[in-house]
Amino acid sequence: MTERAADGERCDAKRAAGDRAEPAARGEPVRIGLLGRGTVGAAFHDLVLERADAIEATSGRRPEIVGVLRRSDGDFEGILDRADIVVELIGGTDPARDYVLRALRAGRHVVTANKQLIAQFGDELFAAARDAGSQLRFEAAVAGVVPVIRVIQESLAATEITKVFGIVNGTTNFILSEMASTGSTYADALARAQELGYAEADPSDDVGGADAAAKMAILARLAFGAPVALADVAYQGITEIQPEDISYAKELGLSLKLLGVAERRDGGISVRVFPCFLYSHHPLAPVEGPFNAVMVEAPTITEITMSGPGAGGIETASAVLGDVVSIVSGRASVSAAHQRFEMVRDISSAFYLHLEVADRPGVLANIADVLGRNEVSVRSVVQRGMGNDARLVMVMHEGPESRFFAALEEIATLEFLRAQPRAIRVIEEEFV
Numbered sequence: 001m002t003e004r005a006a007d008g009e010r011c012d013a014k015r016a017a018g019d020r021a022e023p024a025a026r027g028e029p030v031r032i033g034l035l036g037r038g039t040v041g042a043a044f045h046d047l048v049l050e051r052a053d054a055i056e057a058t059s060g061r062r063p064e065i066v067g068v069l070r071r072s073d074g075d076f077e078g079i080l081d082r083a084d085i086v087v088e089l090i091g092g093t094d095p096a097r098d099y100v101l102r103a104l105r106a107g108r109h110v111v112t113a114n115k116q117l118i119a120q121f122g123d124e125l126f127a128a129a130r131d132a133g134s135q136l137r138f139e140a141a142v143a144g145v146v147p148v149i150r151v152i153q154e155s156l157a158a159t160e161i162t163k164v165f166g167i168v169n170g171t172t173n174f175i176l177s178e179m180a181s182t183g184s185t186y187a188d189a190l191a192r193a194q195e196l197g198y199a200e201a202d203p204s205d206d207v208g209g210a211d212a213a214a215k216m217a218i219l220a221r222l223a224f225g226a227p228v229a230l231a232d233v234a235y236q237g238i239t240e241i242q243p244e245d246i247s248y249a250k251e252l253g254l255s256l257k258l259l260g261v262a263e264r265r266d267g268g269i270s271v272r273v274f275p276c277f278l279y280s281h282h283p284l285a286p287v288e289g290p291f292n293a294v295m296v297e298a299p300t301i302t303e304i305t306m307s308g309p310g311a312g313g314i315e316t317a318s319a320v321l322g323d324v325v326s327i328v329s330g331r332a333s334v335s336a337a338h339q340r341f342e343m344v345r346d347i348s349s350a351f352y353l354h355l356e357v358a359d360r361p362g363v364l365a366n367i368a369d370v371l372g373r374n375e376v377s378v379r380s381v382v383q384r385g386m387g388n389d390a391r392l393v394m395v396m397h398e399g400p401e402s403r404f405f406a407a408l409e410e411i412a413t414l415e416f417l418r419a420q421p422r423a424i425r426v427i428e429e430e431f432v
């Protein structure tokens with residue numbers, strides 16, 4: 001596009017934004033253009049019909065769907081012309097990004113459930129919304145119906161949040177819960193999740209950690225006011241987890257979760273997703289099945305925990321409609337990302353370490369020597385099996401990850417090791 005055309009487009013956007021009926025008078029319907037009528041879109045469509053009377057009674061404006069766009073049906077320009085609010089439930093980034101940008105630039109408010117869109121193109125979309133004076137709302141993009149975005153943006157707007165963390169992917173939480181309760185393999189637990197509709201036919205984004213990483217990028221941006229992008233998030237999934245890791249850990253009083261953690265550390269920010277063991281008294285330890293739970297920490301609030309269903313058509317639709325009602329009720333959304341920040345990579349963690357070793361004297365002493373030289377201290381050790389089945393399961397105290405990984409690299413070369421070592425992080429924090 002030429003500079004001139006781009007300028008022309010901005011002028012059109014300003015004109016269109018100016019044309020938009022400013023907080024329309026009570027009694028006027030709020031006209032919704034719906035992009036996508038799949039699992040969430042269809043549930044949203046039904047929910048609007050079902051809740052229209054109640055929303056009109058409380059907000060003074062009746063929601064009406066004035067157009068629906070599907071792959072083979074509908075006309076985006078026509079919908080844009082008729083709508084006050086555009087609800088994007090297509091998913092993915094193409095063509096969703098283009099439609100959302102065009103809607104914002106035309107002065108429409110936008111509600112979306114699309115985490116990839118916000119995580120990858122947040123800067124561009126928030127800037128477009130700011131320039132046009134429109135709202136961009138996305139409560140359903142993180143933790144489904146759990147109102148974590150609204151709590152961070154509104155209730156905690158005056159709080160300096162130090163850490164946001166939790167279980168933000170229901171598929172992996174279901175799989176890990178299933179492995180723990182039945183002793184099944186990862187593959188069997190995944191098949192069960194697919195059978196029950198908790199995992200998609202192609203589950204790679206969920207089980208590989210990318211879905212949780214996108215959600216954590218969004219939470220970090222909101223919590224710290226910093227333009228955290230998906231590329232800033234280090235992530236790891238659950239595909240390598242073995243049933244025996246879970247059962248050994250149970251003996252040590254630990255349960256396994258895929259955690260997303262965004263925190264201020266050493267003057268910077270760290271945002272990561274990783275499988276992790278929690279002690280049983282941790283507030284996230286009892287969160288089972290496809291549920292999500294997010295904790296927020298700050299000196300002024302100590303900590304709060306929110307939990308609930310992380311997905312599902314009707315649950316997600318309910319969060320989307322909540323955003324529509326917020327817009328109708330005139331509540332502004334704030335998504336400024338103004339802080340400069342540095343990503344901190346080497347942070348402190350505790351680890352679980354699983355080693356398959358030869359059954360002979362001196363093995364434990366040898367491993368203890370490597371750990372000691374790297375200043376990694378051991379919290380507990382369980383020795384299991386004999387002969388070709390001998391294993392050592394250890395839990396370390398928290399320390400710099402770089403030291404632990406240096407020790408791990410050395411341990412992996414020891415000649416008495418019968419398989420690659422497996423390491424999983426452990427959250428040691430004490431909760432009362």
Ligand SMILES: NC(=O)c1ccc[n+]([C@@H]2O[C@H](COP(=O)([O-])OP(=O)(O)OC[C@H]3O[C@@H](n4cnc5c(N)ncnc54)[C@H](OP(=O)(O)O)[C@@H]3O)[C@@H](O)[C@H]2O)c1
Nearest residue numbers: 036037038039040041070071089090091113114311312316
């Ligand atoms: N499902 C959940 O539980 C859940 C939970 C939280 C967030 N979300 C998010 O909600 C959004 C929607 O998810 P979903 O599960 O409802 O997806 P879905 O069932 O696959 O539905 C997608 C809809 O978008 C339409 N669509 C796809 N490509 C299009 C294109 N190029 N042009 C116009 N329309 C197009 C499809 O049209 P056709 O009908 O013609 O195929 C379909 O109606 C995603 O961002 C997802 O991440 C979903």
